[in-house]
Amino acid sequence: MSRSLTAGVLGALVLASAVVTPQAVAAACQYTRQDLPVPAGGTYPHTKGSSTNNSRIVGAYWQNGSRGAVWTNSALRLMAPPASIQDSVHPSGVNNTGVVTGHQEIYRGGPDLHRAFRYENNAYEFLPAEPGEHSEGVAINDGGDVLGLVWQEATPAQRTVVMWPRTGPRKSFGAGQAIGVNAQRKIVMVDPQGPDMSGWIIDGDTGAKTKLPGARTPMVFDNDRALHFEFTATGTQLVEWDLGGARVATYEGGVNPYGRNGSGTVFGTFGTTAPSLWRKTGRTGVVADKLPDPAYHADVTDAATLIGTYRDADDSSHPARWVWTCS
Incomplete structure (x- = not known):
């Protein structure tokens, strides 16, 4: 930004x-x-993220559940609704070409399932997850690499920071909270539950880590x-x-x-x-x-x-x- x-x-x-x-x-x-234009009939519209050059803003609004919207130089474009009216869309980040990440909340009659997505060309690509795993996209760079979180349904407080590259397998960077990723795949994360409450700058390609002592949200x-x-x-x-x-x-x-x-x-x-x-x-x-x-x-x-x-x-x-x- x-x-x-x-x-x-x-x-x-x-x-x-x-x-x-x-x-x-x-x-x-x-x-x-x-004021930015808002969806007709929608309520509670709000901003959720913006691209590195701020030409795109992503947000959410309420209409039969949470839905997504993108403003391109202030022009409104609605994201596609989820497959079921009972499901919700929670966008969190957008890049300079309008590719969005976030997660869908899938209704199951019990605890909802969180599924991270990459959204482009009016379609959701659900990102790979292990059996019994929930996932959320948090940030996306201009290459389309998504930084996010995964956790097991039985242990929702134990979250792992991961990256879904545009191409190639998912990468894991340990326990913590995802903050952002740049075009060179430099990742920022923080571990608020760690022994010394530190943040990290991580090279998403090599895994090399630089500590940010005392970093917190x-x-x-x-x-x-x-x-x-x-x-x-x-x-x-x-x-x-x-x-x-x-x-x-x-x-x-x-x-x-x-x-x-x-x-x-x-x-x-x-x-x-x-x-x-x-x-x-x-x-x-x-x-x-x-x-x-x-x-x-x-x-x-x-x-x-x-x-x-x-x-x-x-x-x-x-x-x-x-x-x-x-x-």
Whole structure:
């Protein structure tokens, strides 16, 4: 999810022949909300993920169960419904060509079966699983490799991070929680139940592992940087790691990381609820009509646009973009 935030222009002085014009021209800049189109008759629409260049956003809505939707440059496309009206679709990630991953929840009259999928050309490809195994797709790269989780029905708390390559057999990376995968198959995962609560950057081809000590959720992987929350002696902060396992930056007061753009701007919450942008010059709170809700996927693009979902007073949800505009 590449992005770059353009700072607000507070004012400009126009010089001509070394003479200052009589009046400085002031530009008023702000975030302007633009609601995304939603499915007719659907309720509770919300964002679930976005592609690396943010041209695609994937989300879900409710209509006889959970269903999937993709926005391509704000144009809405509904994902195909499941085979049975009793089943549900839970998308979680999308790549730059519109291929989606997630899982279907298959109704069985008892505990539902979770089946990871890769979705393209209006069809679901269910990814291989062992007998008695549940699976979920979590993230997908531009090559179509899917990162996800599997677990046995008898032990749902014991989850294993796996990758389903576009071609070739499934690969396993041990117990934990899947976070993201990039185009070079570098994987980020975290083991919140491990002895020292650490994260890992793993080469999906060789299996080589780099430890991220103390990494924990909430956590995201964006523009080849891992961002996560941690406590400090005075409160909280977000921590940023590079692919070499170097701890490159911290962001005081951060709790929920949303994403990082190509120029290094980090989008997240200051405290638990206040959307904020951290740049080299410091933190700026996001001021806009209807702010992104931290319960849903959010991001910041290279055009300074914010992606997310807001809630109205009646608790209804609305996926939207917030565009940085100056007048």
